[in-house]
Amino acid sequence: MSPMNYIQEHMKYWVLGQGFLSIHLDTVIVSFALGSLFCGIGIVVARRATSGVPGRVQNFFEILVAFVDQQVRESFHGRNRLIAPLALTLFAWIWLMNFMDMLPVDLLPRLAHAFGAPHFKAVPTNDLNLTFALSVSVFLLMIFYSFKIKGVRGFGREVLSRPFGWYAAPINLVFRLIEDLAKPLSLSLRLFGNLFAGEMIFVLIAALLPWWFAWIPGLGWTFFHLLIITLQAFIFMMLTIVYLSMAHETH
């Protein structure tokens, strides 16, 4: 297989259906599996949670929860029971999906081929459908809470009168639309771009270098990429908290 073919092969999804009415089975399967993994273990741990001496797994989950809780407390000043669990889910789920990039680049595709899948993209966050699903969900929550907290009039006044005052209401509106639409766009494209580039480097290393040498830069990029996937998961979580915090605050 030529390097070009190899790279193109890694760009293709396992698609079921045609056009808009199609679904990326690889993305859906991996993301559901990882989300279920996190929620499953987490719920079992939470059910058995003791306020006495915690076990190792409980300790791990408590560290996660405490970490996210602290971030939310620092950045989010409203009162909302949803924000912290939402942030935790985002962080853990995105991190796990990003982590699929750490597996050898051909491992999951080969396995999938063995089960009859024509193509397989192992990293769900490397699919714009997923990153946009996340960011649009966050965007919808922003809109929802903006109306819920500030009311239609309060939110409308904020949109129309800032930043230039009432006389420039149309300009304010346009500014606000651009600003708010940029949020989900930047959220999803940032995550997608980082993961896409990361995986592309793994694919290039595997495609262009001889196998007996490829593992050296591969290992180096793995360590570096480990930082990136954590950072990207963290950034997505933090920005979500900040955006939702802004939706709660009246200026």
Add this chain to the structure above:
Amino acid sequence: MNLDLTFFAEIVAFALFVWLTMRYLWPPLMRAMDERARKIADGLAAAERAVRDLELARERAVGILHEARSEAQTIVEGAHLRASELLERAEKTAIDQAAREVEHGHEELERAREQARTALQKEVAALALEAARQIIAQEIDPARHAELLASVALRLQ
């Protein structure tokens, strides 16, 4: 790469996982952590209280010890006082007793001496009388002179 049903499937997945986390994962863990924090705080407070109690108890113990020591001191002093008092009294009693004994002895002695003297006088008188009688028997009538000698002997007593 088009937007397709994957997008909606992932929104559903996201909502599902967030709901699960919010309902079943977050609250129990949070509760456990808060409760543990409270337990630890309680434990620390209890420990502090115990330290303070110990300090108080120690102070009280020292106070009781001091009291007991001074009380013992008083008791010992009292005992000493009483002992010397007893001793003194015993001494005095002994001295009195001795004096009485001595006096008694003197009296006894005096009486004995008196008796001896009386006996001796009687004996001397008898001897003298005997001697006189033997001497005088040849010359003087004893019946006439005995009365005279007896009156003399009576004066000697």
